Structure formats: C-alpha cells, structure tokens
Amino acid sequence: MTNSTFNQPINRRTLIKTFGAAALAGTGLFGASHKAYATNAQHVVVIGGGIGGATFAKYLRFAHDDVKITVIEPNDHYITCLRTNDVMVNLHTLDELTFSYDTLRNQYGIGFVFDSATAVDFDRKIVRTAKGDEIKYDKLVMSPGIDFRFEDYEGHSAELANTQLPHAYKAGPQTLMLRDQFQSMKQGGVFVMSAPAGNFRCPPGPYERISLFAEWMQKHNPTGKIIILDPKNSHSKFTPFQTAWQRLYGYGTDDSLIDWVSLDQGGRVTGIDAANKTLFSDGGPVKYDACNIIPNQRAGKIAQTLGLTDDSGWCPINRHTFESTIQQDVYVLGDSSIADAMPKSGNAANTQAKVCARAIAAELRGEEQPAAIFANVCYSLVGSNYGISISAIYEVVDNRIVAKGESSGVSPITDLPGQPILEATYQKNWHRAFVKDVFG
Amino acid sequence: MTKKAFMLVAAGLLFSQSALAHPDNNELRYDPEAMAWLCAPCHGTNGREFGESMPGLAGLDADYFIEVMQQFKRGERAAVIMDRVAKGFTDDEIAAMAQWFAAQPKTQWTGELNHD
Numbered sequence: 153m154t155n156s157t158f159n160q161p162i163n164r165r166t167l168i169k170t171f172g173a174a175a176l177a178g179t180g181l182f183g184a185s186h187k188a189y190a191t192n193a194q195h196v197v198v199i200g201g202g203i204g205g206a207t208f209a210k211y212l213r214f215a216h217d218d219v220k221i222t223v224i225e226p227n228d229h230y231i232t233c234l235r236t237n238d239v240m241v242n243l244h245t246l247d248e249l250t251f252s253y254d255t256l257r258n259q260y261g262i263g264f265v266f267d268s269a270t271a272v273d274f275d276r277k278i279v280r281t282a283k284g285d286e287i288k289y290d291k292l293v294m295s296p297g298i299d300f301r302f303e304d305y306e307g308h309s310a311e312l313a314n315t316q317l318p319h320a321y322k323a324g325p326q327t328l329m330l331r332d333q334f335q336s337m338k339q340g341g342v343f344v345m346s347a348p349a350g351n352f353r354c355p356p357g358p359y360e361r362i363s364l365f366a367e368w369m370q371k372h373n374p375t376g377k378i379i380i381l382d383p384k385n386s387h388s389k390f391t392p393f394q395t396a397w398q399r400l401y402g403y404g405t406d407d408s409l410i411d412w413v414s415l416d417q418g419g420r421v422t423g424i425d426a427a428n429k430t431l432f433s434d435g436g437p438v439k440y441d442a443c444n445i446i447p448n449q450r451a452g453k454i455a456q457t458l459g460l461t462d463d464s465g466w467c468p469i470n471r472h473t474f475e476s477t478i479q480q481d482v483y484v485l486g487d488s489s490i491a492d493a494m495p496k497s498g499n500a501a502n503t504q505a506k507v508c509a510r511a512i513a514a515e516l517r518g519e520e521q522p523a524a525i526f527a528n529v530c531y532s533l534v535g536s537n538y539g540i541s542i543s544a545i546y547e548v549v550d551n552r553i554v555a556k557g558e559s560s561g562v563s564p565i566t567d568l569p570g571q572p573i574l575e576a577t578y579q580k581n582w583h584r585a586f587v588k589d590v591f592g
Numbered sequence: 593m594t595k596k597a598f599m600l601v602a603a604g605l606l607f608s609q610s611a612l613a614h615p616d617n618n619e620l621r622y623d624p625e626a627m628a629w630l631c632a633p634c635h636g637t638n639g640r641e642f643g644e645s646m647p648g649l650a651g652l653d654a655d656y657f658i659e660v661m662q663q664f665k666r667g668e669r670a671a672v673i674m675d676r677v678a679k680g681f682t683d684d685e686i687a688a689m690a691q692w693f694a695a696q697p698k699t700q701w702t703g704e705l706n707h708d
Contacts (some may be wrong), residue, residue, distance in 0.1 A: 211629065213705065255703040295680040362701075499633050506629045527680075529632035529673065541673050545630065545680025555635045559680025563673075574672050575646065581643035582634045588641065592703040 153530070157360045192520060193220050194516050197279055197289035199269045199454065201225035201253060202211045203232065203498040204295025205397075205485030208505035210517070213260045213515035222263040224281060230251065230591070231323035233354070235583060240320070240331040241368040245377045245478055248321060251591040272458055274479050291512050293510045295486035295501055297322070298454025301465075304448045305346075306423030308433070316426055319448050321353065333442045336476070340375040341441030344431055346421035347382045351466065352449045353487050353496045354386035360532040361444070365408040366401045367535045373568045379440075381433050383420035388495070389532060389540055392563045396534035405584075420486045421445065451488035458482075466490045470546045473511035474504055483508050492553040494546055495558075500528045502590060524548050526558070531579035539575030627681070631689075639693045640701035645672075651698025657690035668696035 196212060198205045201223045209221050227362035231250045256262045267281040272292065279287045300319060302308045313319050316570050318326035318333070337343060343365060346356040369376045387393070394412075397403030401410050413419035424445065428437020431438045431445075450465030452455065454539040460467045460476050467484040468477045472493070474485045485508050486501035494500045503526040510522050531539050544560035548555050563575060627640065631649060635641055639649030649657070663669035664678035665686075681689070 173678055259703055259705055261705075367650045502633055503630055508625070510623070510626055522626060523621050525626055525630065527677075529677070531634060535681065543673055543676050545677065555610070557682075558681045559676055559678075560678045571672070578634075578672050581646040584643060585636045585641040585646060586633045588703070589637050592701075 185364060190218055193218050194290040195220040195222065195288060196276035196293065196512060197287055197290045199279065199292065199294040200229055200296055200452075201227075201264070202295055202297060202486070202501075202591055204255060204501035204505050205293070206230065206253070206306055207295055207502045207519065208509050209262045210256055210260055210483065210590070211506045211509040213262065216516060219513070220263070221258075221518060222265060222287065223253070224265045224269045224279065224287065225253070226266065226268045228266050232498070232587065233321070233323045234586075236320065236323045236327045237357065237364050238533070239327050240361070240563070241364045241536075242333060242569055243364070246323065246327060251587060253591070255592040256525075269454060272482075273301075274482070277481065280565075289481075291481050291483065291516075293483040293485070293508060293512070294454065294488075295484070295505065296454045296488050298449045298487045298496070299451065299453045299456065301448040301450060305421060305445060307426065307447060308424050308447070313447075317424070317443065317445060320444065321357070321447050322467065330444055333336070334444075335368070335372070335378065337373065337442045339373055341377075342439065343369075343376065343378045344443045345380045345437055346433075346443070346445040347376070347380060347384070347387070348446050348531070349420070350448055350450045351464075351496060352446075354533045355495050355497075356393070356445050356574060358528065359387060359393050360534070361387055362410060363397070363401075363532070363534040364536070366397075369409060370401070374407075376408055377411065379413065379438065381413050381419040381421050381431065381435075381438065383415050384548050385414045385416055389542055389562050392532060392540035393532075395565050396538055396540060400535050400538060415484060423547035446514060449487075451484075455488045457485060460484055461487075462490075464490065471551055471553050472507075473510040473515075475511075479498075483512070485585040493544070493555055494526060494528055495530065496540075496552050497528055497530050498590075499530055499586065502586070503527050513546045522555075526553065529582065531575060533576060533579060534572075535576075538572040539577070539579045540572070542580070543565060551577075608697040615650040620684055620688055621632075622685065627685055627689050628692045631693075637701045638696050640696065640699065642700060648698060648700075650696035652693050654687075654694040657693060658686055661686045661690070670700040 183527050198209050209223050229250050229252050234246050235249055239246055253264055257264055267283045269279050270282050271280040277289050284547055302310055318329040320326045320330035362380050397410050402408045403410050418432045418433055421431050421553050429440050451461045455461055455467050458476050462468050467488045469484055474480045474483045474486050485504040487496040507524045529543040531541045533539055540563040542562045545556040547556040549591040595692040635649045642648040645704055661678050
C-alpha cells in the first residue's frame with residue numbers, strides 16, 4: 153500500500169492524531185501498535201476477521217510486539233457462526249453473538265481496514281481491495297471459512313439459499329430466515345434436514361441443530377416430526393447423540409420426534425423441487441413443510457480465486473506453520489485448511505491461529521520454527537440442559553496432524569444424572585471464555 | 593519460601609523429570625507457552641477467566657496444578673472433559689504448563705496487552 157504512514161516512525165502522540173484523521177477520512181491506518189514499532193517493522197496482513205483471523209492477530213501481538221498487523225475485513229463487527237443453532241430456538245439472539253473489533257484495535261494496536269480483499273499480487277506481495285487500495289505485505293494470513301457446493305443438488309443455488317432455502321450455516325440473515333420458517337411450520341408439520349458429506353464446518357452442527365429443534369417442538373409443535381437425510385452412515389459424536397435422542401426425544405420408538413436416515417437407507421439428497429416442497433434422495437422423494445439443506449462444502453471463495461486450493465477443494469498447508477504449500481509467505485488456517493485429524497471448528501481455528509502466530513513470529517525474528525501443538529474442544533447441546541463433547545490435543549507426526557497421546561474422545565455414556573447438565577454448563581462457560589479469547 | 597525460590601526449585605524438578613523421560617533430550621518438544629495457549633478457549637486468555645464451572649489457571653499453585661492434572665490423567669478424579677484432555681500431555685508437559693500458569697497474574701482478563 154502506498155501510504156506514507158508506513159514509512160513514518162509512530163509515537164503515541166502522532167498515533168492519536170493519525171487515528172483521528174484516519175477515522176475522519178475513512179481510510180485505514182495500518183498496523184498502529186500500542187508501542188511504536190520500528191520504522192522497518194515487517195507487515196503482516198490478515199484477510200478476514202473471523203475466529204481464525206481475529207485470534208491470529210491478537211496472538212501475533214503476544215508473540216511479536218514489533219510487527220505491523222493489519223486486518224482487512226468488510227464489516228466492523230463479526231457474528232459468530234458458533235451458537236447460531238441457539239438463535240433458531242430463542243436461546244440466544246444474533247446480537248449476543250455479535251462482536252466488535254474495538255479491543256483488538258485499541259488495546260492490541262491492530263490496524264483494521266474495513267474493505268473487501270479482491271485480489272493478491274503474489275509476486276509484488278500486494279493485496280488489492282474493493283475500494284482500490286493496495287496493501288503491501290511481508291506475510292499474508294487468511295482464514296476464509298467455507299463455500300458451498302450448491303451444484304451437488306439439482307435445482308439448488310446460492311440465490312435460492314438466500315431467498316427461500318437457507319443453509320443457515322454462516323451467521324446472518326439466513327439464521328433468522330430458517331428460525332422463522334421452522335417456528336412457523338404448521339402443527340404436525342415435517343421438517344427435513346439434508347446433512348453434508350465429506351469434510352465440512354462444525355461436524356456435529358447439523359445434529360445439534362435438529363436436537364434443539366426437537367426440544368423446541370416438544371413444547372410448541374408436539375405432533376411435528378424431524379427427518380434428517382444423511383449421505384453418511386455415521387457422524388460426529390454418533391453414540392452420544394443417539395443415546396441423548398433416545399433419552400430425550402423417544403428416538404428408536406414409534407413416537408420418535410427424530411428420524412435419521414443413513415446413506416445405506418437412502419439418505420443422500422440429490423436435488424430439490426422447491427415449488428412442490430420435495431427433496432429427492434437415493435431413497436426416493438421426501439415431502440417437507442420446512443427444510444434445511446446444509447450443502448457440501450469447500451474452502452472459502454477467496455482461497456479458490458487465489459488458487460490456494462488443491463483437487464480436494466481445500467488448501468494444502470505446512471502442518472507446522474500453516475503456510476500454503478502453493479504460495480510462499482501466504483498462510484491459510486481454519487476451515488479452509490487441510491488439517492487432517494482436526495475438525496473444522498472455531499476452537500480448532502483458534503489453536504491453529506496461535507500455532508501460525510508463533511511460527512510467523514519465529515521466522516520474522518530469524519529463529520527456529522517451533523513444533524506445533526493444537527487442541528480442539530467442542531460441546532454440542534442436545535437439549536438446552538444436555539451437553540455432549542468431543543476433544544483432543546493434536547501434534548504433527550510424519551507431516552500429518554494426529555491426536556496426541558490418548559487424548560481423543562467423546563463424552564462417555566454414563567448413568568450419572570449430573571453428567572449431561574455439567575457438560576451443558578461447561579459449554580456455556582466455554583462459549584464466554586472462547587469469544588473473549590478471540591475478540592478481547 | 594519466597595515465590596522466586598519456589599520457582600527455582602520447581603524448575604529444577606522439571607529439569608530432572610525431563611532428563612528421566614527423555615534420556616537423549618532434556619528439552620521439551622513444545623514450548624510451555626504454546627501448550628498453555630491451548631487452554632485459553634475454556635480457561636481464558638493466559639488462564640485468566642473464572643466461570644461457575646471453569647477454574648482460572650493463572651496464579652494457580654504449580655504443585656496443585658500437577659496433582660489435579662495427574663489425577664485427571666489417571667482417571668482418579670471426577671471429570672467432564674479434563675480426563676480426556678490430560679491424557680494428551682506427558683508428565684513433563686504438565687509440569688511445564690504448571691510453571692507457566694503459576695507465573696501469570698491471577699486477575700480476571702480485561703483484554704489488556706500483557707506486555708511491558
């Protein structure tokens with residue numbers, strides 16, 4: 153970016169003045185640290201201020217206080233995808249899942265450019281934005297989330313998802329649209345979900361969603377029914393979910409609120425006729441009153457546009473650093489990355505961001521690359537007071553991310569009556585601590 | 593014993609345990625801080641969040657941290673998730689994290705940058 157601010161040493165006084173001017177002019181002041189960094193400080197640019205991007209920026213400041221950090225993000229706030237299932241059954245509002253970047257900007261000296269990155273010149277190491285800025289980087293980091301494979305479903309499209317058939321798998325208007333469609337379904341209506349195949353964001357997410365929907369229906373639409381059509385024969389936290397469904401929703405009996413149709417039972421969805429409220433599956437047509445196709449997925453659009461994906465649709469990376477194996481000095485973390493045994497979760501992106509921050513800080517200092525260690529903890533609510541979890545610590549062995557020691561596991565099935573409610577309480581504590589670790 | 597003296601003793605203990613566990617390598621494979629950062633999603637940045645079911649780790653006595661983690665690891669302590677998490681760390685790694693957290697200020701995280 154050709155901005156003379158880059159070449160000026162910044163002390164606190166000029167920082168305040170420049171911040172004021174920048175706010176008025178609506179242009180970014182990049183990488184202003186709470187400490188004046190050196191004139192020749194290197195510039196780390198982050199595309200996207202989601203869980204991965206925001207955590208990375210904060211923890212790079214911990215790892216290196218003499219580096220300019222700039223986040224390019226279209227919005228001045230972020231709505232987390234995590235806990236959006238709660239919003240659809242009135243356990244949370246979207247406002248409660250919305251976070252500003254004020255702490256990162258004001259207390260960590262991270263510059264924010266509220267604009268969209270549109271192109272990258274890898275040779276000249278420049279990011280171009282929609283408003284026409286050119287931002288020069290030494291290291292470029294992105295955590296661009298997911299994109300949907302609507303083409304896997306005949307009759308489906310991004311347009312249809314935005315207007316009639318929300319996937320509600322990114323936070324925002326579709327979350328509220330699906331909430332309204334679900335809650336206004338007629339008494340005795342049938343809600344049908346199509347779950348994704350392959351690698352996808354939040355592997356237990358679809359199953360948590362229908363679980364919370366089942367709890368809501370017990371109160372508000374007790375003669376209704378939920379069918380989940382699945383292109384898989386198993387899914388994340390399979391036994392804990394099925395056990396909880398038996399305990400809470402009569403699963404496995406004639407009165408079950410939930411009917412799960414596996415791949416072998418014809419659960420794969422191939423198309424939709426929205427006008428006639430019909431999904432087409434391997435097992436035949438399925439009529440619905442309300443429906444939620446969570447499509448198959450691939451790396452976020454910008455990762456595809458920039459050529460950072462391989463044939464799998466995801467981004468190959470160095471497991472110790474998250475540097476792209478396709479472009480030098482470009483790092484891809486979070487859902488878009490190929491992280492082997494790690495699920496595509498917010499908690500995974502958070503610990504990947506910390507590994508990436510340490511790796512970049514070490515490289516900028518000319519130090520040896522640290523060995524990478526990660527964690528994932530993921531709670532699902534099967535009812536508002538019934539939690540289940542999966543967790544693991546991860547390390548890199550033979551260039552693959554694998555579970556470390558005997559750490560990988562799901563909630564045990566026990567007769568302890570307090571266990572599920574404790575897990576639900578842990579979930580709520582995790583959520584509060586987690587968003588603060590990312591944004592504050 | 594002063595805190596500093598305790599830290600020195602504990603560091604010596606850590607070193608001797610490492611030497612036992614890895615006869616050819618006295619150094620931990622993972623930086624203690626890198627491991628401690630993994631705890632933040634539940635226990636807060638630098639272990640400085642406290643919730644009704646989530647103890648803060650910052651400023652925790654190192655011996656207590658080690659004792660509790662070892663009990664989780666051996667399945668001798670009632671757990672929701674920590675029995676699984678603790679199995680992901682070696683004895684040396686647990687001791688290293690204990691030292692790191694013991695040195696953190698035990699006040700609620702306010703979002704301030706914890707650098708001088």
